[in-house]
Amino acid sequence: MKAMILAAGKGERLRPLTLHTPKPLVRAGGVPLIEYHLRALAAAGFTDIVINHAWLGQQIEDYLGDGSRLGVSIQYSAEDEPLETGGGIFKALPLLGDSPFVVVNGDIWTDYDFANLRQPLTGQAHLVLVENPPHHPNGDFCLSSGHVQDAIVGADTLTYSGIAVLNPTLFQGAQPGAFKLAPLLRNAMAAGAVTGERLRGQWVDVGTHERLAEVELLIKGND
Template sequence: MKHALILAAGLGERMRPLTDTTPKPLLEVHGKPLIVHHIEKLAAAGVNYIAINTSHLADQFPDVLGDGSRWGVRLRYSYEGPTPLETGGGMLKALPLLGNDPFIVVSADIWSDIDYAALPWQPAGVAHLVMVPNPDFHPKGDFALLDGQLYDEDAPAPAERLTFGNVGIYRPEIVAGEAPGKFKLAPMYRRAIAQRKLSGERYDGFWRNVGNAAQLEALRGEVG
């Protein structure tokens, strides 16, 4: 049985005014909400249970997506209140919906051809991240990758610095011991890197960030 978390609690501030009335993950690309792209891919990868964290205009998610039965999955919603809890806080709050085994986490505001089924669902460390070539808007990347291991500033040559593609497999313990509330995952990544418990892989296929209206329109012109 596989579980997933789709991160969908952002305020969508860079997508305004489109997100004044619609959460960013429910904005459509050729008649289909962005988040449905992920639900379909997760279902095809054998995921049975999907948690969706929500905040901004949260009531619209169950209204549009229902319980997931149309995709053969079970959807559950983790409401964070009017202020999103960031990636780490959102994951911690959703853990009761995700079970004790490793689970996949996907940000709702990307679009890619990543094969979720091909990812290592039993990572050697606390997480395994999909890394992509640095896009124009993030030229310095996030972490360096060498032989399947992620590094930060202490990366050995010839490690290549890449950008986190917002898709990863996580063990629940990555946020174990953290206090409930608002916090990012970045410190957890760096802690895992220091312990050599964060693996990764490079993905060179189709991947797009959908952070603003221009990126959304560009995506609509690229996919059918």
């Protein structure tokens, strides 16, 4: 199974750090955020990695190279214009092949064991969900009997962690260009084709300086 790390965001809320450094190369505990993902994916047996990039993307390629230093093989999907999550994955599909693949947001930090994802995919997607963080209190989806549904008013919700397994058929009918992933997921949910699980470990969406500082504290606590 291949894996894709989404690394094309500009990280505007992390300025000035991201004025001259792409967000995935911002360091926490002295290590670039994307390197934590690559080491965890390699430990879980994922060695074929695709990384998309846009803003200052050449720095990512220069730092990671072909991935051999980290025990993986990396291919890059360069974007000349922002394609959003759905469009970025769609552009990279020729590199990912016809089988289900893992997708990981490059701007999260987690101790999640990616080996949990090495299971047959029964529908079009499998999402890893987390408890709603303070900055996203309303959540995204509901999890019931192992299936993910769109958020229902009055129901308990969870937040999408940025970790998933996707079947390429999810993108059937899509056209090149910028588009979001969420509408495709919601269509698949309506058909009962999205499973999910709850992440029990540590997870931070590293979108601000405050949350980057939170990751630093977690890393120190894990030492």
